[in-house]
Amino acid sequence: MLSRRLTFVLGKQLCERPYFPDNALAQAARGYSVDHEKRQYEWREKEFDSVVPKAGDDPEKPKTFFWFPTAAPKATDFSLGNIAKWYKHEKEAYSKSAQAFDPQRHEILGADLATAHFLVHRGGRVKFRGNAHWTERDDKGSYRLPNHYDMDYVLEAADANGFDLYYEGLSNFCGLVKLKWLSLKDCKNIDDWGLDKISAELPELEYLDISGCEKITERGLESLYRMINLKKLVVTNHHKSVAFELTCFMLEDCMPGLACEILVPEEKPKD
Numbered sequence: 001m002l003s004r005r006l007t008f009v010l011g012k013q014l015c016e017r018p019y020f021p022d023n024a025l026a027q028a029a030r031g032y033s034v035d036h037e038k039r040q041y042e043w044r045e046k047e048f049d050s051v052v053p054k055a056g057d058d059p060e061k062p063k064t065f066f067w068f069p070t071a072a073p074k075a076t077d078f079s080l081g082n083i084a085k086w087y088k089h090e091k092e093a094y095s096k097s098a099q100a101f102d103p104q105r106h107e108i109l110g111a112d113l114a115t116a117h118f119l120v121h122r123g124g125r126v127k128f129r130g131n132a133h134w135t136e137r138d139d140k141g142s143y144r145l146p147n148h149y150d151m152d153y154v155l156e157a158a159d160a161n162g163f164d165l166y167y168e169g170l171s172n173f174c175g176l177v178k179l180k181w182l183s184l185k186d187c188k189n190i191d192d193w194g195l196d197k198i199s200a201e202l203p204e205l206e207y208l209d210i211s212g213c214e215k216i217t218e219r220g221l222e223s224l225y226r227m228i229n230l231k232k233l234v235v236t237n238h239h240k241s242v243a244f245e246l247t248c249f250m251l252e253d254c255m256p257g258l259a260c261e262i263l264v265p266e267e268k269p270k271d
Contacts, residue, residue: 020152034111038103041209069245092166099169108148111175112155116145118172119158124271129159129178133161157181167194174201181205186212188234199223209234218247227252 025230099118106114116126116135123211125136134157137143148152155176163169163178165187179202184190190213198208203226211234218241224230233251237244248260 033113034103034106037101037171037174040171041101041103042271095164096166096168097106098164099172101168101171101174106175109146110149110151110153112178113146113150113153115158115172115176116153116155119160119168120145122163124158124160125165126155127158127181129154132266154178158185159183162186163188165194167191167197170194170197170201172200176202177204179205181207183207183209184208184213188212191215192217192223195220196223199226203227204229206231208232210234217241218243221247221251224251226253230255230258232259232261234261234263236265238265252256 102114105117107115110116112128116128119126120136121138125134127134130152135143135145156178158173158179158181161183162185165184166189170190182198182202182205184198187210190210192215195213195216196204196212200223204230205227208224208227208230212234216235217239221235221244223231233248235244235248245262248262252258252260
């Protein structure tokens with residue numbers, strides 16, 4: 001626990017160095033986030049192309065990164081349990097593919113509107129600067145958002161409660177320099193890796209609700225020391241872990257303006 005505490009303190013000191021006025025280091029680093037996601041997208045496309053068979057390929061030569069197969073073929077099992085596992089795997093793979101970062105969408109709309117379209121289209125809701133109401137789908141499933149970049153649409157709040165959101169989908173939150181409020185309540189697939197990505201991409205957040213996220217542990221919470229502007233954190237201690245609660249208390253020590261609300265399973269937040 002001492003090493004974790006030192007990590008929090010050192011992280012806080014680095015973020016508050018006087019020679020980086022107004023958290024300029026974090027602002028500059030986040031300025032490259034969209035470009036980084038574009039490069040990641042290109043690398044995945046090249047990797048996919050290198051293993052997909054094409055016309056004219058030698059059928060005797062395996063399409064893999066190696067010149068020889070690395071595993072023996074598996075026997076086909078058509079048992080009911082195996083089919084259910086296969087269906088679950090394929091459904092998860094499709095969801096991850098559908099949530100993948102789309103660089104063209106970000107180029108056309110900009111980061112704020114691209115993220116808004118991504119969330120509202122899937123049933124979430126967003127709030128823009130200067131607007132008191134939430135933008136979301138109506139009863140017919142339609143919504144109104146610009147289809148081109150508009151500098152007046154600055155995303156300040158995003159609600160993705162109950163989303164079937166994967167790590168791949170979090171790439172769509174890159175470049176949001178003004179996002180202050182985010183709720184990922186009951187997003188069952190958000191884990192420690194996803195929380196680490198959120199803390200790196202959205203250091204300006206002031207409110208974060210990750211209650212109901214069963215895969216988040218104290219290891220993921222440790223990454224939140226980067227979010228020096230965080231004022232309210234809502235979490236659920238699903239396993240009644242002492243280390244989980246101590247990590248929240250240490251976050252409050254390192255970030256004096258932070259208040260952590262620790263829920264138990266099936267308990268609702270106060271606000």
